[in-house]
Amino acid sequence: MTHKKYKKFISLYFDQALSPSDQEKLKEHLVSCSDCQSYLEKMKLIQKEVVSQPGVELSPADIQEARTIIIKRLSQEQVNRHWAKKENFGKLIKRRWQWVMPIFLIIVGSLLYYQFLKKTEIVEEPYGPSLEAIYQFLNERIEGDDDFLVSFNNLIEQAIAEVALIEVDYSFLTDYFYLAIEALQEDEKEGLSRLLFESQQEDSLLGGKNENLSNSFSFFNNYSY
Amino acid sequence: MDEAEDKELVAQAKAGNLESFGRLVERYHGQLYKTIRRFIPNHEDTNDLMQETWMHAWRNLANFREEANFYPWIYRIALNLTINFLRKQRKEGQKESFEDWKKREGDNSSQILLGRNEALELFEFKPKLEEALKTLPLPYRTAFVLVTQEGLNYRQVAEILGCSENTVAWRMYKARQWLQKKLKPYFEGRQ
Numbered sequence: 001m002t003h004k005k006y007k008k009f010i011s012l013y014f015d016q017a018l019s020p021s022d023q024e025k026l027k028e029h030l031v032s033c034s035d036c037q038s039y040l041e042k043m044k045l046i047q048k049e050v051v052s053q054p055g056v057e058l059s060p061a062d063i064q065e066a067r068t069i070i071i072k073r074l075s076q077e078q079v080n081r082h083w084a085k086k087e088n089f090g091k092l093i094k095r096r097w098q099w100v101m102p103i104f105l106i107i108v109g110s111l112l113y114y115q116f117l118k119k120t121e122i123v124e125e126p127y128g129p130s131l132e133a134i135y136q137f138l139n140e141r142i143e144g145d146d147d148f149l150v151s152f153n154n155l156i157e158q159a160i161a162e163v164a165l166i167e168v169d170y171s172f173l174t175d176y177f178y179l180a181i182e183a184l185q186e187d188e189k190e191g192l193s194r195l196l197f198e199s200q201q202e203d204s205l206l207g208g209k210n211e212n213l214s215n216s217f218s219f220f221n222n223y224s225y
Numbered sequence: 226m227d228e229a230e231d232k233e234l235v236a237q238a239k240a241g242n243l244e245s246f247g248r249l250v251e252r253y254h255g256q257l258y259k260t261i262r263r264f265i266p267n268h269e270d271t272n273d274l275m276q277e278t279w280m281h282a283w284r285n286l287a288n289f290r291e292e293a294n295f296y297p298w299i300y301r302i303a304l305n306l307t308i309n310f311l312r313k314q315r316k317e318g319q320k321e322s323f324e325d326w327k328k329r330e331g332d333n334s335s336q337i338l339l340g341r342n343e344a345l346e347l348f349e350f351k352p353k354l355e356e357a358l359k360t361l362p363l364p365y366r367t368a369f370v371l372v373t374q375e376g377l378n379y380r381q382v383a384e385i386l387g388c389s390e391n392t393v394a395w396r397m398y399k400a401r402q403w404l405q406k407k408l409k410p411y412f413e414g415r416q
Contacts, residue, residue, distance in 0.1 A: 071246070
């Protein structure tokens with residue numbers, strides 16, 4: 001077993017989730033390991049301080065006031081909805097014949113599209129790894145496995161380099177993204193951060209508004225330093 | 226809290242009874258506020274989020290399953306809205322130039338990398354810990370606050386966050402690693 005394993009044990013111990021047999025193993029290890037002892041002491045201090053933070057509580061009067069405001073807003077919303085419904089129903093009756101033409105046009109348009117235009121559409125091959133595949137990969141590997149960081153790291157480097165070229169939505173990866181960033185060296189972080197920044201600048205100079213790029217840059221900045 | 230009474234109040238609220246819904250607000254508003262306030266540093270934003278939570282709950286009561294417990298459901302709504310709020314806020318906070326950003330980061334890191342003696346004089350643990358907690362990535366922070374400060378167990382947190390218990394354990398471990406890393410200057414100063 002490595003020290004890392006014992007540090008995980010310490011975390012579980014604080015959360016009362018360490019099994020009795022692992023508690024014994026941890027005790028035995030702590031007797032002979034000053035590094036883990038020191039880690040335990042630091043964690044004790046953090047734990048004590050965090051647990052003792054009392055939090056901000058509302059007075060009963062504040063709760064009553066909040067209740068009154070919420071109920072008032074909901075009553076108003078109910079009244080508005082009631083009138084909106086009545087109004088909509090009235091309009092619906094008046095305009096029922098006006099639906100026919102747009103529906104007819106939509107049906108005819110769709111038929112024309114599938115008959116003529118769809119045939120000429122060029123089907124592009126998907127570029128790079130499928131995002132669903134990445135997401136699935138991360139979900140499967142996220143649980144307790146550090147080794148995946150190396151491969152994920154490579155993947156992210158490639159993704160960042162390509163993000164200026166293709167439009168992909170990385171926003172749903174954000175919760176996992178920092179795990180890869182943690183594994184980067186300082187100079188790699190600097191390089192990637194600059195690359196993202198420059199790509200974003202270039203995009204904005206070209207008049208584009210690549211939200212994905214901007215999100216990736218923001219996200220990278222949040223977690224990389 | 227009396228779950229049977231909750232169920233009755235929810236059933237009445239589902240039928241459109243605002244008074245019963247108000248009773249639910251009375252019951253849980255305080256607890257929810259305390260939880261959300263651990264993530265949000267000011268009363269105004271917390272209050273807005275709480276109102277949004279209750280409005281959202283009212284509009285979606287029809288989707289609430291009768292056999293489920295009300296509190297975990299409303300708790301999840303409040304927490305999701307809070308996480309979305311924090312994400313949005315973080316995104317908006319990043320509109321600055323690369324050089325400015327680098328400079329700011331440099332200033333912060335120079336504060337963090339003070340020498341041992343300076344650290345002893347300048348660092349107080351509590352505010353530093355609070356700062357470090359704010360920098361925790363959201364998935365770590367959520368799990369950490371729910372377990373350590375809200376006293377929930379891994380199973381409960383996993384249920385609220387929609388992940389496995391192993392993931393919660395992993396996030397707790399990583400949160401502690403993160404805090405230790407951020408508080409390194411303080412710990413070194415103490416030795």
